[in-house]
Amino acid sequence: MGIAHEHELHQRRRGRNIGVGLTLAAFIAIVFGLTLVKIGSGDFSASTAPQGAESGAGEVQSGN
């Protein structure tokens, strides 16, 4: 059963609750956005190079 009468306390805290809510929403948006950017730029990707390519790279390095 919901609270029928809004206490004065709720009114006083409304501004604070809205501020905290918006901050949390912004935090979620930032984490989501950063994740998209990082995935898009390949920062989180595991090595997808085929095994042969890895050994090839090693040969090039050792040849320097």
Added chain:
Amino acid sequence: MSDLTTNTAAPAVRASEYDAQFGDYFALLKPRVMTLVVFTAFVGLLAAPVPVHPFVGFCAILFIAVGGGASGALNMWWDADIDAVMKRTAKRPIPSGRVEPGEALAIGLALSGFSCVFLALATNVLAGGLLAFTIFFYVVIYTMWLKRSTPQNIVIGGGAGAFPPMIGWAAATGSVSVEAVLMFCLTFMWTPPHFWALALFMRSDYDDAKVPMLTVTHGRRSTRKHILVYTILLAALAIGTGFTSVGGPIYLAVALVLNVLFLKGAWDIFRRDETMSEADNFKTEKSFFKLSLLYLFAHFGAILVEAGLARFGIDLLGGF
């Protein structure tokens, strides 16, 4: 010292009778100081020769700003007792009773951890580490140690405010170079004359709070000399920066004009005595303080313009 148990500040409003609003918590983060942090970090980030994804750059500046704000909250928590004594700071959230000291401590610690970790995740570990060191430097070295023990408090403590452009640079490049150090030095050398001018016309505040500002420990004549000497050193550094890769013709023009004005202001302060200052209500000292704000913003603004021109391949001196 101000801690949770010995804080004797007499709040104007009892915390139990007042529900802190979101704005009260935001005020803990020293939003006005944050503008300087945001702007100089932004310049450091854009002046770096490595392009940064716009969203990552935005997040980096945001986390640096939050870290700066967190250190401000911790500073207010520790300094609540002297903030209550000084007119300039008596209306801050803790001494005015709008926020409990424990809340400021919790917010400061939480945001410190959050900002450093997320800056490291968004950019690199060096930037996150530099931000962590900056918070440590401001809260522990400056606020807890130097501020109440030595008149050199703001000389050394100014380092904390000088780190943001270096962090911005590190966020973009993953390293610290000569240019980043020069931007650090510019803010570092600017801080003492800026605060000593403030101390000259806010004398009673620091006297009342027993903060050993130079005006209190060495006298006002000595403070005027110090302002002049530091301004000469700052001018040499600021103009010299114009000949490095972050400088250029626009920066040099801005630096020349502003440093001539700044030197004149420092010279005028040096020539005045207390009788003259009190006669016109510290007009020259107040003008110098206002000019110091413009001085720093204009120098970093010029670095930003130079970086923008370089990014678009515009060379005003035609390859000079």
